[in-house]
Amino acid sequence: MIPKLTSSKNRANLLDKFVSKGIRFIYRQKAVLLLLSGLAGGILFSSCSSQPSxxxxxxxxxxxxxxxxxxxxxxxxxxxxxxxxxxxxxxxxxxxxxxxxxxxxxxxxxxxxxxxxxxxxxxxxxxxxxxxxxxxxxxxxxxxxxxxxxxxxxxxxxxxxxxxxxxxxxxxxxxxxxxxxxxxxxxxxxxxxxxxxxxxxxxxxxxxxxxxxxxxxxxxxxxxxxxxxxxxxxxxxxxxxxxxxxxxxxxxxxxxxxxxxxxxxxxxxxxxxxxxxxxxxxxxxxxxxxxxxxxxxxxxxxxxxxxxxxxxxxxxxxxxxxxxxxxxxxxxRGDPRMALMHYWQHNSDLQAGVFILASTSILGILLRQWRRRRSQKMITTTATRINELKLLLPDHPQQALDGIEDLSQEHRLMFVEGTVTTEIYEQLRQKTQTFTDQCRRLLELQRKKFVMETLLLLDEWQATLQTNPEEALKKLSRIKQQYRDMLLSDQLDIEAYVELMQLTLISLITLVPKQYKNGTSYVKHD
The missing domain is CATH 3.40.190.10 (Periplasmic binding protein-like II)
Known part of the structure; x- marks a missing residue:
């Protein structure tokens, strides 16, 4: 029930009591903060004194x-x-x-x-x-x-x-x-x-x-x-x-x-x-x-x-x-000795005013720590997943590339949703981009290797074609089946597969004798 204020004197007395209580509350909060500051400083000084020489x-x-x-x-x-x-x-x-x-x-x-x-x-x-x-x-x-x-x-x-x-x-x-x-x-x-x-x-x-x-x-x-x-x-x-x-x-x-x-x-x-x-x-x-x-x-x-x-x-x-x-x-975070001490001892105005946010400060600190731990865990998890993908890189580079691109997409979605900070996202992006580049370089090297091997196989096939056309066409069919199997087992990406198949088809069109292009002994197209 709100008391009825019958005079300006009563209103003044009530206001004085309210201000007095507010001031006492402020000093109690400031005393607690200064005590915490002193304890933190004492802990830090104690840690410094026990450091190795x-x-x-x-x-x-x-x-x-x-x-x-x-x-x-x-x-x-x-x-x-x-x-x-x-x-x-x-x-x-x-x-x-x-x-x-x-x-x-x-x-x-x-x-x-x-x-x-x-x-x-x-x-x-x-x-x-x-x-x-x-x-x-x-x-x-x-x-x-x-x-x-x-x-x-x-x-x-x-x-x-x-x-x-x-x-x-x-x-x-x-x-x-x-x-x-x-x-x-x-x-x-x-x-x-x-x-x-x-x-x-x-x-x-x-x-x-x-x-x-x-x-x-x-x-x-x-x-x-x-x-x-x-x-x-x-x-x-x-x-x-x-x-x-x-x-x-x-x-x-x-x-x-x-x-x-x-x-x-x-x-x-x-x-x-x-x-x-x-x-x-x-x-x-x-x-x-x-x-x-x-x-x-x-x-x-x-x-x-x-x-x-x-x-x-x-x-x-x-x-x-x-x-x-x-x-x-x-x-x-910087200097391991001074971060907390500087925060309290060199910001007296902040000490005097921080009581207003005292109830939210602890929650904020806990939230930041939780985010920091989560970010650190994410970085560690990313490093672990990249190390696992590295094991695939020598034999299955396409599978490793697919895995790292999926991981990059996860990070992008988390960044868009606001669950990771820009700093952490940039760190994660740098790690995944480095490995992505490695995968693509290896795939390019493999593609060039397969092209060279195909050219050598086609040279061998052409030599066989002159002496035994039927055997040459069977060998060409085996070459095509080999690349198809490599594609299905992720040893070859689709672009490299198409390029290799084009090489074999071009050779087939230009090198096979006319009687095998038009006759019934021609190997069936895929």
């Missing part, structure tokens, strides 16, 4: 690109989060990965192609991409070698046994089915042997921005040049191991301008330099190391030139699926 990173030889990278990580971690780095010398990527798996190091610097198998098996997780490394094949100008395949039977320096260079060199030789006399000399010794003709070529894998020693070799030895990789070899490795390799080009004048070395764009392969750790590594340690690299990313441009101008949040994790959850959280 030293970590171990396995890198490379003193003076090498990897060792310098390890030193830069130390500079970053010590300046930002007061963590020192014990930078262990090593022979390179393979030894670094072994030390990590044997728990002799907390983090390791490795080529992505070296670490990729362990990452797929779940034994290691990526923290950040720190550079791109390019394959170099260095020879003498008077060697007479023109392409990588010319190294058959030659003496080739392939790097130390524990290095990433050795790993990549063996992958190249196996992919191209080359047999060479391998030399495991280190960098300096390998170039001395090349100069004295004790080896015919040197394989080197490294960052363009950090290859100072290689640049000096070209400056001091004018008789050296770079050998290109054949497109077929590049396609073979990028299609069948896309998680490890990317097609790339060495720009004109990368190492010297006069004379330009290389003197034209040189086709080659690249693989990433990745900092990796074990999945069970302390999440806070991983987060702090990741933040130290992200917050000082411009300092890594000497190794990764693109960091000078592009967004580090994208470059440092571009192209990797198996990223450590703590690192992923830093890329999405």
């Amino acid at each position: 030293r970590i171990i990173i396995s890198s490379g030889d003193v003076g090498s690109y990897y060792y310098s990278l390890g030193q830069q990580i130390h500079n970053s971690t010590y300046a930002t989060v007061k963590i020192s780095v014990n930078n262990l010398q090593s022979q390179g990527s393979q030894q670094n990965l072994k030390r990590l798996l044997d728990q002799q190091a907390d983090f390791a610097i490795a080529q992505l192609d070296v670490a990729n198998k362990a990452m797929r098996e779940g034994r290691v997780k990526a923290v950040a991409i720190l550079a791109n490394e390019y394959v170099h094949i260095i020879i003498r100008k008077d060697s007479g070698l023109k392409m990588f395949s010319d190294l058959q039977g030659k003496r080739v320096a392939v790097g130390n046994p524990g290095s990433g260079i050795s790993f990549t060199a063996k992958r190249l030789l196996e992919a191209d089915k080359l047999s060479v006399k391998q030399d495991n000399s280190d960098f300096d010794q390998a170039f001395k042997k090349l100069k004295s003709r004790q080896v015919d070529a040197v394989v080197y894998v490294g960052s363009l921005g950090a290859s100072k020693n290689l640049r000096q070799q070209f400056v001091n030895n004018s008789e050296l040049k770079l050998l290109p990789l054949e497109p077929a070899l590049i396609n073979s490795l990028t299609v069948f191991d896309p998680g490890s390799y990317q097609g790339a080009e060495l720009p004109v004048g990368t190492y010297t301008s006069r004379p330009a070395i290389p003197d034209q764009k040189l086709p080659t392969l690249s693989t990433a330099t990745v900092l990796v750790t074990r999945p069970e590594m302390d999440r806070r340690t991983v987060a702090l190391v990741t933040w130290s690299i992200l917050s000082t990313a411009r300092n890594y441009s000497q190794f990764y030139p693109a960091l000078q101008n592009e967004e580090p949040e994208i470059l440092l994790r571009q192209g990797i699926f198996d990223i450590h959850p703590a690192a992923e959280e830093v890329f999405q």
Whole structure:
């Protein structure tokens, strides 16, 4: 029942009581928020005080690109989060990965192609991409070698046994089915042997921005040049191991301008330099190391030139699926120590006014967390489905393409319905588009292969036609049935099937003798 206000005095008294209660409510809410702020700050300060003071990173030889990278990580971690780095010398990527798996190091610097198998098996997780490394094949100008395949039977320096260079060199030789006399000399010794003709070529894998020693070799030895990789070899490795390799080009004048070395764009392969750790590594340690690299990313441009101008949040994790959850959280949310503290302590006006939305804030936070977890789950699920489709790619590329296009359509529908954010949709689209391109490249390669095989079969068929027309027509029928079976088993797409059938029909029309075109012995059309 509403009381009757008989005078202005009564109305004034009631208004004073209402305002007084409102003010007391405001102060109670503000006191609660400040208390929560203090508790959050205390928790954060407590976490900071318990952070590790030293970590171990396995890198490379003193003076090498990897060792310098390890030193830069130390500079970053010590300046930002007061963590020192014990930078262990090593022979390179393979030894670094072994030390990590044997728990002799907390983090390791490795080529992505070296670490990729362990990452797929779940034994290691990526923290950040720190550079791109390019394959170099260095020879003498008077060697007479023109392409990588010319190294058959030659003496080739392939790097130390524990290095990433050795790993990549063996992958190249196996992919191209080359047999060479391998030399495991280190960098300096390998170039001395090349100069004295004790080896015919040197394989080197490294960052363009950090290859100072290689640049000096070209400056001091004018008789050296770079050998290109054949497109077929590049396609073979990028299609069948896309998680490890990317097609790339060495720009004109990368190492010297006069004379330009290389003197034209040189086709080659690249693989990433990745900092990796074990999945069970302390999440806070991983987060702090990741933040130290992200917050000082411009300092890594000497190794990764693109960091000078592009967004580090994208470059440092571009192209990797198996990223450590703590690192992923830093890329999405920033400094793991300061986010909550800054939110409360540096927004006093927000603290004073947030009581109005107190009841909805908790719900909003829970909703955001739920969305974030759902988005992360979606990204993880997408990566899992792509890995499953990768198993189909070598033998059933059309089925793999159909699967990834169906997955892309699911993502588009979810985006249209508003169940995923633009940021998450772009991440998912990038992952599916990369794999879609791989499927289409492989299908195109297969189509060309089937066309060539059909032409060879038709040549054989034409020869048989001259001596035994009846047998030739039966053989042609078998060819057509073979392609029909391949179409039904998804080993061949419909466009390739039509093209192959057109080839056979054209040959049939133009090559079959007239008596078999018009006579009863002509093979029945499909």
